[in-house]
Amino acid sequence: MSVRNSTPGYVLAFFPTLALGVLFLVPFGIMASISVAHRVTGGFYEPGFTLASYWRFVSPFFGGILLNSVVLSALAAMLAVMIAFPFTYLLTRQPRRIQVPVLVGLLAVLSLSEVIVGFSWSTLLSRSAGISNLFVAIGLMEKAQSWTPGFYAVIAGLTYVSLPYATMVLYPALSRLDPELPEAARTLGASPLRAFFEVIVPVSRRAIVACLIMAFVYSLGSYLLPSLLGRPQHWTITVHITDQAIYQSNLPFASAMAVFLLVTALLLVGFTQRFLGEKA
Amino acid sequence: MTALARLYLFAVLAILSAPIVVVAGVSLNERKSLFFPPRGISLKWFEQLFTDPSWRGALINSLTIAGSAAVVAVMVALPLAYAIWRYNLRFGALLYTIGLSPFILPPVVSAIGFLSFWATVGLYGQMIAVILSHGIFLTTLPLVTITLGLRSIDPTVIEAAETLGADERAVARTVVLPLIAPYMLSGLAFAFVLSLNEYIIAFMIAGFTVETLPVKIFKSLRYGYTPTMGAAAVVFVGVAVVVFGLIGKFGDLPKLLGAWEKRSEG
Secondary structure (H helix, E strand, C coil): CCECCCHHHHHHHHHHHHHHHHHHHHHHHHHHHHHCCEECCCCCEECCCCCHHHHCCCCHHHHHHHHHHHHHHHHHHHHHHHHHHHHHHHHHCCCHHHHHHHHHHHHHHHHCCHHHHHHHHHHHCCCCCCHHHHHHHCCCCCCCCCCCCCHHHHHHHHHHHHHHHHHHHHHHHHHCCCCHHHHHHHHCCCCHHHHHHHHHHHHCHHHHHHHHHHHHHHHHCCCHHHHHHCCHHHCCHHHHHHHHHHHCCCHHHHHHHHHHHHHHHHHHHHHHHHHHCCCC | CCHHHHHHHHHHHHHHHHHHHHHHHHCCCCCCCCCCCCCCCCCHHHHHHHHCHHHHHHHHHHHHHHHHHHHHHHHHHHHHHHHHHHECCCCHHHHHHHHHHHHHCCHHHHHHHHHHHHHHHCCCCCHHHHHHHHHHHCCHHHHHHHHHHHHCCCHHHHHHHHHCCCCHHHHHHHHHHHHHHHHHHHHHHHHHHHHHHCCHHHHHHHCCCCCCHHHHHHHHHHHCCCHHHHHHHHHHHHHHHHHHHHHHHHCCHHHHCCCCCCCCCC
């Protein structure tokens, strides 16, 4: 499809490359330079070179943030993929007229602003309007109570936002699965459930690991849910970045943590694309 | 399809829609309180969304930013996707990856990057800064859909046009552009809906000067819940369902999301 003379191609690509370079790569450069700038208490920052912000990584405070971020995001990612995998598999076996409306719904939930998800989950888990009222009504509980803020509220919220994301990540791989695979297993006498666990899951290993990593990075990026549904000890690195940048006016430390998060995400996503990509 | 499988599909869909049902219920409360099921039915919170100056202002800001940002996203993505596809650019793969990355990285990282950039340039707090940031942040979506559209063009169609004497410009304008128009439109729509819902970048760049609807809801979460937030949420879900529904009706949603057509490709 390509033409031999590529000069017009470079001319054409110039504007978008410039836009991405100036508005996407340069900001990261500025961010990195701020991360080594001197902090001016109460003000902004002063250009310079100090590793003071990075030294704060070697502290129990940052260690705690990191541990909490990893635990919350990993747990949410695992739950989301566990629910999403059978769901996506079953969805891809449906006729188009069912698939399309379900995909529309999934995209709508996926694009839903985190502020709305946070609002609805905090309502759902609240005492006045929450599901505990439902449990009281059917006699499972004595009286309604509030389930937020708390560790499990954060897990519920993060799992909820990761679920449609995991579905979208799994969808291409699972829709390309050979439909004869489960049929063959069935012909050989395996029950549908056994065919699923012993044929479908093993052949999708790569897709599952890739999806776990992507969902992990995705829930690591959530700001609102840990800060709204959790207590300060449940705050993830993303919440602390925002807190430092906006409310503590410590842009150098916020930038240093953002650089750390950027490098971590790049390594994880890069690894996923390189070793777990589609064409393996 | 066994009954068990159907039950599972249905259960997951029910979980996914539960928060939306609650939010919709809350938005109908008659008094300024969040009860579910709602106590007394009233549509006044929806009315407030469109008549109250601060809510309406936020709504207008959101629509302006989302509309402009979606156009910026397509303007960046279209020439890039076309150049990579049509000319064997040496750095094509690298450029494509850079175009994909804003969307894959944690948004807070981009938000801090944009914040420091606009503060340095002196446009911190301006609407144009939010528009350009969203445009770049969301350019991934039209880049993916347009690339998909270009790849699905039958090469013989291009060859036929060239044989008939069409030059590069004429091929692009009369053959390629009409063929990829639906993919451009899908990319535009995706970027629009996502910009409408984005809050962390908007909040960091101009949270205190240009209030978008998600930023306003975000602030209300700190300073007091009102059923209007539920009404706004319902409107957002509605917009997303309509936009994606249209793509699903007139376009090939499974293909856009990465499914292969059965048998046509090997």
